Amino acid sequence: MKVVKFGGSSLSSGEQLKKVFEIVVSDPERKVVVVSAPGKRSSDDIKVTDLLISCAERVIEGKDPGILIEAVAERYRSIANEAGIQGDIAAKIKENLLDLLSQSNKDPERLMEAVKASGEDQNARLVAEYFQSRGVNAAYINPGKAGLIVSDEPGNAQVLPESYNQLMSLREHEGIIIFPGFFGYSADGNIVTFSRSGSDITGSILANGLKADVYENFTDVDAVYAVNPGIVEKPEEIRELTYREMRELSYAGFSVFHDEALMPAFRAGIPVHVKNTNNPASPGTRIVSQRLNKNGPVVGIAADKGFCSIYVSKYLMNREIGFGRRLLQILEEFQISYEHLPSGIDDISVILRQDQLSPSIEKEILERIQSELGADEVKIMYDLSLIMVVGEGMRCNIGTMARASRALARAGVNIEMINQGSSEVSMMFGVNETDERKAVKAIYEEFFISIKV
Ligand SMILES: Nc1ncnc2c1ncn2[C@@H]1O[C@H](COP(=O)(O)OP(=O)(O)O)[C@@H](O)[C@H]1O
Ligand SMILES: N[C@@H](CC(=O)OP(=O)(O)O)C(=O)O
16 A cells, blocks of 8 residues: 655646546555645746745734735636636635634634645645546545644644554545645644645655555655756756665755655655656655665765854863753753754864844853853854765765865865764765855765766
């Protein structure tokens, strides 16, 4: 049995919906279909989820969301028309949205959650209706009824372990299940969404709960590429990746698969297969526990912006017991999470996502580090991009770090910081954001297209 997820790009129009239908019915193993809200039809289009967020924001600010409601209804109307679904399903969707938005007595955060989730929920109902109109036994299933219970953290829900057993009963269901992605219910019955792009997470949870043979994730590219195709034209396609490699790459910017979505599939040992809705015959990319190391040391290069580094130095820091703990405690008191912690003998850098800081928080943190830890120097560097070079083959290859740093030097990129992941499947370079593309291209050329002599 297969759990299949279709992203927003795969469901952005009626034509796309027809492709989704053909893919699902072409394989009787495809029993559970997880759907996102309609995504972009072209690069300048707006995702339904973004329209819904703007709708809810306007209501919360006491403004009229009229045009936005129309825009949402129009997206569903055009999909239904193109797919030839009878009846005015868009009118029903609009009515439901108006109904949701009229509950402005709701806590704003709850309202936002319900409105955001409605994109997937309404789309799952529409997709089910389309499948039925094509004579297939398919039904919309509500995540709450199916037992997908999550923590009550709006916009960052985490699945609760009891969900897995409850979801297992979906195996008894006759016919195809159409399941909305992106949200679950808290134990108190509130709708709570995962982080953005979280329908990937729903698919993985269902694959685990139903003990699927494979989790197929359909998107709009032929494979996971060795670098973001927005940076390098027609990059090399990756046929097979390990969970660990994919985790590192999606953490650092491979937006094709959500970084939180690997864990449920990984725990149950279920392979993830990334495939293209627009070219289903293409072999795609399989994400598995182990793979044969047939390629070189590097399998992929990812990059992500928006980091800063707090650099702290103090003579004899290495001998001072508890220095690191006290430094991190200051950050913890500001509810700030850190990403990496490269260190030397007398210095340490804390890398974090810079959107957690404001000028006043920054000032307080730096002052406290200076006064409470007696640091000789404390400084902060903004606008860093982290370049992650990933591959299981790195462990048994000598000189990978040297090759990557030589490639950066040749491209004239200054390395602000280096960190070798403890897992030994990745190494990380911190560079100025303005050098990000240049750095990724240079490392890609070194490992994938340089002429070996
Ligand atoms: N390394 C990569 N390999 C493939 N796609 C990537 C990579 N990095 C970024 N992407 C982008 O991810 C997009 C697919 O993810 P997303 O837009 O979330 O799809 P969906 O709508 O199916 O959820 C691709 O169109 C591509 O631009
Ligand atoms: N629609 C949600 C969830 C999602 O997974 O979407 P997509 O499959 O288009 O990335 C979002 O935009 O965040």
